[in-house]
Amino acid sequence: xxxxxxxxxxxxxxxxxxxxxxxxxxxxxxxxxxxxxxxxxxxxxxxxxxxxxxxxxxxxxxxxxxxxxxxxxxxxxxxxxxxxxxxxxxxxxxxxxxxxxxxxxxxxxxxxxxxxxxx
Numbered sequence: 083x084x085x086x087x088x089x090x091x092x093x094x095x096x097x098x099x100x101x102x103x104x105x106x107x108x109x110x111x112x113x114x115x116x117x118x119x120x121x122x123x124x125x126x127x128x129x130x131x132x133x134x135x136x137x138x139x140x141x142x143x144x145x146x147x148x149x150x151x152x153x154x155x156x157x158x159x160x161x162x163x164x165x166x167x168x169x170x171x172x173x174x175x176x177x178x179x180x181x182x183x184x185x186x187x188x189x190x191x192x193x194x195x196x197x198x199x200x201x
Contacts, residue, residue: 083108084106084107084108084109084180084190085106085107085108085192086104086105086106086177086178086179086180086190086191086192087104087105087192087193088102088103088104088176088177088178088192088193088194088195089102089103089104089105089195090102090103090195091176091194091195091196091197091198092196092197092198093198093199093200094168094197094198094199094200095168095199095200096168096169096170096199096200096201097167097168098168098199099164099165099166099167099168100164100165100168100197101162101163101164102118102162102163102164102176102178102195102197103160103161103162104116104118104160104161104162104163104178104192105158105159105160106159106160106161106178106180107159109180111154111156111159112135112136112156113135114135114180114181115132115133115134115135115181115182116132116133116152116154116161116178116179116180116181117129117130117131117132117133117178117179117180117181117182117183117184117188118130118131118132118152118161118163118176118177118178118179119176119177119179119183119184119185119188119191120174120175120176120177120197121174121175121177121194122171122173122174123173123174125174126185126186127177127185127186127188128143128185129143129183129184129185130142130143130146130150130152130163130176131143131146131150131152131163132152132182132183133152133153133154133161136156137153137154137156140152140153146165149165149166149167150163150164150165151163151164151165152164161178163176163178168199169199170199170200170201171199172197172199173197173198173199174196174197175194175195175196175197176194176195176196176197177191177192177193177194177195178191178192179191179192
């Protein structure tokens with residue numbers, strides 16, 4: 083059974099930083115691209131970033147470049163998302179997903195971790 087468990091969310095002040103984690107189990111982690119998506123209040127699920135099998139090629143939604151960093155740690159079967167210079171627009175439920183997907187087409191994703199940016 084594919085299991086994805088996000089953690090690391092919380093309240094951060096504008097301008098602050100946060101690192102989210104996603105613990106993966108139930109599948110061979112290194113066989114899959116991995117993805118972060120997020121959903122702001124009242125909005126659709128949006129793609130944030132993805133990363134390839136070995137972590138050498140991360141790629142980002144255009145507006146996220148430079149402020150977000152996706153990485154993975156294969157021995158720990160863990161995916162990360164670090165973001166800096168937080169703004170209230172980053173307030174969202176963030177999810178990790180298995181595979182190279184962009185939102186509603188993600189077959190497996192976790193329960194999410196809430197990020198709230200206070201102004």
